[in-house]
Amino acid sequence: MSETSSIVETPSMAPSSAAEPKPPEMLLGHYLKTLRLPSFKREFEKQAELAAKRGEDHVRYLLRLAELELIDREQRLVERRITGALFDRLTHHVHILKMNGESYRLSEAKKRRAEKPAS
Numbered sequence: 001m002s003e004t005s006s007i008v009e010t011p012s013m014a015p016s017s018a019a020e021p022k023p024p025e026m027l028l029g030h031y032l033k034t035l036r037l038p039s040f041k042r043e044f045e046k047q048a049e050l051a052a053k054r055g056e057d058h059v060r061y062l063l064r065l066a067e068l069e070l071i072d073r074e075q076r077l078v079e080r081r082i083t084g085a086l087f088d089r090l091t092h093h094v095h096i097l098k099m100n101g102e103s104y105r106l107s108e109a110k111k112r113r114a115e116k117p118a119s
Contacts, residue, residue, distance in 0.1 A: 039072040040065050 025045075032041040044065060051061040 037069055039069040043068050 028044065029041055032038075032044070047061060047064050047068070050056075051058075051064070
């Protein structure tokens, strides 16, 4: 049995004489931003160099990038939870008072602005 390539040719990969194709790095950066993969975007060049030096195949390279992305996502999730918990702790005993009318600080700021000569 012969294996066939499963690469799908995208419009940006197709040769065209009318428009200059975008460089692969630019397309990759755009795709990774669109897919919301910040660790891939930040690390792919460094990891590609490491994989080339070590003689690793593309599967190990992609595996390392995926691991970095998962680690980064877990860290951001923990940071969001900590931030949410701190915010809840700060606002636990807060009472919100709805006031009608203009605030004192706003009215004083308007007075100072009106008294200040225009320069």
